[in-house]
Amino acid sequence: MELVLALAIGVLGGGGVWLLLRPRTFQVIMGLSLLSYAVNLFIFCVGGLRRGADPVLRAGAALADYADPLPQALVLTAIVIGFATTALFLVVLLASRGLTGSDHVDGKDGAP
Secondary structure, three states, X not given: OHHHHHHHHHHHHHHHHHHHOOOXXXXXXXXXXXXXXXXXXXXXXXXXXXXXXEOOOOOOXXXXXXXXXXXXXXXXXXXXXXXXXXXXXXXXXXXXXXXXXXXXXXXOOOOO
């Protein structure tokens, strides 16, 4: 299971970096989204993969028997912040395209 998650993180991170280096703004936004997904998976995996662990405390049980709630809370917060920044980037993209008439990152329409 760890190998599959490591490969998924690597593919998402590599694809995100590749899209960040593209000349068009929509591709840059998609690259940032893929990178944020990779980081979210990484944070989630740092908390440890536990099957069958209870998320809620019960009386008389040891703390080692529970899932760690901190990575889950961090990933949930990162998802909300990532959604908000993606929406902001899309608004800036539309405004920039309306003002310049181009969707290139540098504002120039050049041959790719």
